[in-house]
Amino acid sequence: MRLWGLGQGDVEAERLDLPVLYARALGVPVVFVNQVGPLLPVGGILGHLMDPGIWRLRGQSRIVDSDGAVLAQLGEDEGVITADAVLDPARKHHDAPPSFGGCLQPGPWAGRHIIIPLDIAAGRLSYTISGERRRKAHATAERTEGLQHVSADGR
Numbered sequence: 001m002r003l004w005g006l007g008q009g010d011v012e013a014e015r016l017d018l019p020v021l022y023a024r025a026l027g028v029p030v031v032f033v034n035q036v037g038p039l040l041p042v043g044g045i046l047g048h049l050m051d052p053g054i055w056r057l058r059g060q061s062r063i064v065d066s067d068g069a070v071l072a073q074l075g076e077d078e079g080v081i082t083a084d085a086v087l088d089p090a091r092k093h094h095d096a097p098p099s100f101g102g103c104l105q106p107g108p109w110a111g112r113h114i115i116i117p118l119d120i121a122a123g124r125l126s127y128t129i130s131g132e133r134r135r136k137a138h139a140t141a142e143r144t145e146g147l148q149h150v151s152a153d154g155r
Contacts, residue, residue: 024068027093029085032062036076044119046111066091 019032036059039052063072063083071083100106101113127133 019062019064020068020070021097023064023066025095025097027066027091029066029087030062030064032060032064034059034061036078044122045115046119049115 019030022028023030035057037057039050039055039057041047041052042050059074059076059078061074061079061081062070063081063085065071065083065085066088067086071085072081074081103112
């Protein structure tokens with residue numbers, strides 16, 4: 001199923017490329033961990049458009065070396081992987097990752113320019129007006145108000 005030009009395959013391709021992209025851009029090993037199984041309900045506009053009967057968490061956890069080489073990878077089952085990665089400060093660097101309108105991967109125009117910005121705006125608004133968030137913040141502040149703070153030097 002494709003959703004506004006975005007399908008499960010697009011998400012899979014992006015997810016598999018990200019650990020390699022970061023390892024190559026930074027010159028450091030990357031450990032990418034992903035869940036497997038059914039996708040629980042996701043909030044926001046995109047979440048409401050994703051049918052949990054079709055979309056699922058597909059695993060593919062990976063260990064990628066600092067040069068972008070995949071050292072170990074799991075499939076769609078749970079498991080454990082280990083690998084020896086190179087921790088060489090000489091490999092470490094910072095290359096700006098590619099940008100596709102603020103995204104790391106090219107994707108459907110409608111998703112990047114309409115749906116995702118609307119989701120971000122809705123999330124910010126929800127955070128701002130949330131009475132539950134305010135109540136929890138006040139309760140936490142009241143609980144910690146009486147605590148004595150000690151600095152690193154013991155004062």
